Amino acid sequence: MSDPGKxxxxxxxxxxxxxxxxxxxxxxxxxxxxxGQLRLRDLLDISPTLTEAAGAIIxxxxxxxFKSNPPEPWNWNVYLFPLWCCGVVVxxxxxxxxxxxxxxxxxxxxxxxxxxxxxxxxxxxxxRKKIERYLVELICSFFVASWTGVVKYHxxxxxxxxxxxxxxNHTSMIDFIVLEQMTPFAVxxxxxxxxxxxxxxxxxDSLGCIWxxxxxxxxxxxxxxxxxxxVQGSDNNPLLIFPEGTCVNNHYTVMFKKGAFELGCxxxxxxxxxxxIFVDAFWNSRKQSFTMHLLQLMTSWAVVCDVWYLEPQxxxxxxxxxxxxxxxxxxxxxxxxxxxxxxxxxxxxxxPSPKHRExxxxxxxxxxxxxxxxx
Amino acid sequence: MGNASSMLTQYDIEEVQEHCHKLFSQQxxxxxxxxxCQLDRNAKGFISADEFLSVPxxxxxxxxxxxxxxxxxxxxxxxxxxxxxxxxxxxxEQKIALIFKVYDSDGNGKVSFNDxxxxxxxxxGSFMSDEQREQxxxxxxxxAGYTKECYLLLDDFIKVFGNSGLKMEVEVPVD
Numbered sequence: 001m002s003d004p005g006k007x008x009x010x011x012x013x014x015x016x017x018x019x020x021x022x023x024x025x026x027x028x029x030x031x032x033x034x035x036g037q038l039r040l041r042d043l044l045d046i047s048p049t050l051t052e053a054a055g056a057i058i059x060x061x062x063x064x065x066f067k068s069n070p071p072e073p074w075n076w077n078v079y080l081f082p083l084w085c086c087g088v089v090v091x092x093x094x095x096x097x098x099x100x101x102x103x104x105x106x107x108x109x110x111x112x113x114x115x116x117x118x119x120x121x122x123x124x125x126x127x128r129k130k131i132e133r134y135l136v137e138l139i140c141s142f143f144v145a146s147w148t149g150v151v152k153y154h155x156x157x158x159x160x161x162x163x164x165x166x167x168x169n170h171t172s173m174i175d176f177i178v179l180e181q182m183t184p185f186a187v188x189x190x191x192x193x194x195x196x197x198x199x200x201x202x203x204x205d206s207l208g209c210i211w212x213x214x215x216x217x218x219x220x221x222x223x224x225x226x227x228x229x230x231v232q233g234s235d236n237n238p239l240l241i242f243p244e245g246t247c248v249n250n251h252y253t254v255m256f257k258k259g260a261f262e263l264g265c266x267x268x269x270x271x272x273x274x275x276x277i278f279v280d281a282f283w284n285s286r287k288q289s290f291t292m293h294l295l296q297l298m299t300s301w302a303v304v305c306d307v308w309y310l311e312p313q314x315x316x317x318x319x320x321x322x323x324x325x326x327x328x329x330x331x332x333x334x335x336x337x338x339x340x341x342x343x344x345x346x347x348x349x350x351x352p353s354p355k356h357r358e359x360x361x362x363x364x365x366x367x368x369x370x371x372x373x374x375x
Numbered sequence: 376m377g378n379a380s381s382m383l384t385q386y387d388i389e390e391v392q393e394h395c396h397k398l399f400s401q402q403x404x405x406x407x408x409x410x411x412c413q414l415d416r417n418a419k420g421f422i423s424a425d426e427f428l429s430v431p432x433x434x435x436x437x438x439x440x441x442x443x444x445x446x447x448x449x450x451x452x453x454x455x456x457x458x459x460x461x462x463x464x465x466x467x468e469q470k471i472a473l474i475f476k477v478y479d480s481d482g483n484g485k486v487s488f489n490d491x492x493x494x495x496x497x498x499x500g501s502f503m504s505d506e507q508r509e510q511x512x513x514x515x516x517x518x519a520g521y522t523k524e525c526y527l528l529l530d531d532f533i534k535v536f537g538n539s540g541l542k543m544e545v546e547v548p549v550d
Contacts, residue, residue, distance in 0.1 A: 040519040041535050043512065046474060046494065047543040049438050054461045054545045056432035057446070058410060063430060067413065286416070347431045356435040361500030364437075368499065372511060 038371040049360075062343045065252040068282050091299050099146040099298050106142025110135055114203065126235075132206050133184035133237065140181035143174075147279075148302040151178055155309030158183050158268060162234040164312065167260050168270040169332050170242035171250040172283035173290060174297070175272055178305060185240035186230065188223070190214055196290055208236050214245075214349060224259060231265050240270075243325060246345035249282040250274050253338045254345040256329045262321040268312040269328050271336035275304040308335050383408050394452045395459035398469075403462075403547040404455060411451050421448045437497050441477055461545040468533060470543045475532050485526040488512065 075084035114135050121128035144151065158166060166185065168175060173196075176187050186208035191197060200211060208230060212223045230236050243256035250273065261267060274281040279300035283293045297303055310331055315324050333340050388401050399407065414422045414430070424447045428434045436442070446457055459465060460473035478486045478494055495508045513523055519535060521527070527535075 038511070038515060040515040040521075041537070041539070043495070043515055044474070044478075044491070044532065044535060045541070046438065046477065046498070047470070047541055049436060049498065050442075050474065050477065051461065051543050051545060053433055053436040053438060053442050054458060056430050056436065057414075057427070058407070058458065058461075058545055059548050060430045060432045062432065063413065343431060348429075351428060352431045352435050357437055357439075358500055358502075360435070360437055361498060362502045365499040365502035368511060369503070369507070372514075 036371065037374070038368065042371075043368075061252075061341045062347060065248050065254055065341055065343070065345075066284065066286075066348065068249055068280055068284050068287075087301075091301065095148070095301075096299050099148075103142060103146040103298075106139055106146070110139040110142070118206070129206070129235075136203065136207060137181055137184055140177045143177045144181055144303075147174075147297040147300070149178065150302055150304045151181075151307060152305075153182060153307045153309070158238060158309060160238055163231060163264070164266040164268060165231060165239045165241055165260055165263060166268045166270055167241050167243050167256070167328060167332075168272055169250075169253055169336060169338065170244045170247050171272065171274060172247055172281050172293065174281060174283070174294075174303070175242070176240070178272065178307065179240060179270065182307075184237050186210070186237040187240045188212065188227065188242075192290070194289075194291075210239075214346070220259075227259065228263060231263050243329075244345045246348055247283050247285060248345065249284075250276075251338060252341050253329055253333045254341055254343050256325040257344075258321040258325045261315070261324045261328070264315075266312045266314050267324070267328055269310040269332045269335075271306075271308040271310060271332045273306050273336040273338075275306075278302045278304045281305070306336075310335060391452050391455050395456045395462075398459040398462040398464045399455060399547065402549045406547050406549050407455055407458065408451060411454055421450050422454070423447065437500070438477065438494070441480065441494070441497060444480070445476065458545075461543060463544050463546075467536070467541050470541050471532050471536055472529060473543075475529050485528060486532070487526055488516075488523050491527075 075081045114132065117128060117131050117135070121131070143149075168179065173189075176185075176189070179185060180187075184207060187204070188210040189200065189204075189212075191200060191211040191213055200209065210223065210226045210230065213219050227239070227241075230239055241260040243258075243260050244254050245257050246254070248254055279297060279302070281297070281303055283290065288296070313324075313328055313331070315321070316327075319327070329340060332338070383405060388404050391404050392399065392401060411422065412418070414426050416426060424443050427443060427446065428439070433439055433442075446454065449457060457473075460470050475486065476482075478490050480490060480493070491512060492505075492508055495503075495512065496505075499508065516522065516525070521531075
């Protein structure tokens with residue numbers, strides 16, 4: 001997925017998803033002293049604004065969320081380097097082909113069972129869905145095996161109940177596979193191009209998955225409706241939502257979108273934390289395609305992660321959807337050891353709305369006018 | 376220093392340090408280089424305006440467009456030189472010189488009434504009318520002994536800012 005060259009300013013609609021960023025950002029010194037006679041120096045002194053700008057250029061909490069730190073090279077001396085070379089040979093020469101074979105076998109089994117079931121059992125929907133769910137769980141297990149995934153699940157297995165949704169932090173599309181191998185979730189995902197898109201529109205569709213398109217503005221309403229319809233149906237697979245809306249590097253969480261939290265359902269948080277010693281599972285969609293990402297995983301030693309199924313939460317009395325979302329984000333971040341940042345993940349794809357700049361301008365103008373009156 | 380390399384040699388670091396008048400330590404220059412490479416996504420050797428604006432905190436800043444004109448397309452050496460005014464080691468005069476450059480958008484060494492008005496416009500947006508801005512500016516200029524037609528030079532700026540400490544510092548995070 002390539003980054004568009006020119007980004008548009010986000011519509012103010014997206015702002016409704018989160019509280020004021022200003023409440024969270026470190027506030028620079030107020031633009032001016034709030035009182036006292038206004039002098040030329042005060043008017044000319046733009047140092048606070050410049051300091052904020054320079055601070056943002058040098059380091060900002062948003063870009064940090066999407067930084068994949070390259071691991072420290074440990075093979076830097078004469079003894080360790082040959083060991084590393086052996087490791088490379090084993091990984092690429094032995095493990096990788098074995099994994100490819102395992103995965104191919106898995107696909108053959110899956111397709112040879114799925115296609116007949118899908119076509120022949122057209123009339124017997126309940127049975128067909130049951131078998132398809134099982135088969136999808138199976139192919140996900142094969143995927144996980146193809147990276148030597150060591151997943152430790154903590155907490156009670158999610159049960160299939162109506163009026164409940166699952167939310168999780170998001171690091172890569174493999175989050176879905178890791179979670180799916182245990183429970184047949186229906187997920188809401190961005191529609192992708194290529195072979196992933198093909199899988200989405202055929203197999204995953206039968207699970208009841210919902211697709212959205214970030215770039216379409218009107219898309220939000222149609223998707224919100226689809227979500228509501230899905231959770232009402234008792235026979236549907238439990239819905240899995242990644243409220244961050246984008247992949248983050250597994251050290252931070254960005255703001256949760258409130259859509260999942262205003263469906264009137266119980267929200268069951270899931271926290272996923274990958275162990276970086278074995279491989280960095282963060283999918284930086286700007287730097288590599290999903291295929292390259294999978295290949296990288298398949299040529300590493302293992303994918304080790306922890307999955308915690310946390311206590312279901314409901315909207316508290318007097319709590320807004322945004323507060324509810326933040327509370328659940330807090331629960332997940334604490335459990336997985338992630339830091340919270342006050343940014344909307346969609347700022348990866350669009351510019352901040354002019355509202356933030358206007359707030360600063362308003363504060364500045366008011367100070368000037370007030371001090372003028374104090375003379 | 377190579378445009379695409381992500382390794383700085385000791386020689387490169389020293390060259391950059393000279394260029395910014397030793398206002399940054401060598402460790403800070405290494406950190407700044409990591410940051411530069413992070414923002415410069417396709418390793419072109421400079422950061423484009425779009426890449427600067429992808430930092431939401433920067434895009435939200437009222438003076439972002441003005442600053443963009445100054446930093447757009449700078450190579451690493453000049454990038455560090457620009458940021459050196461924000462070092463704790465920079466003198467007040469060096470900081471005032473940067474502020475002057477922000478005002479003096481046409482770079483002719485003189486800041487006119489309109490130049491200051493333009494910056495005020497950036498800072499106050501639609502929350503003050505042009506008349507209000509002109510009125511405030513004329514008033515404070517008069518009290519400081521200048522008229523509307525005056526051009527302010529760097530020395531004037533230094534005089535106006537006087538001895539009152541100018542706080543304009545950013546810390547470079549060093550791992």
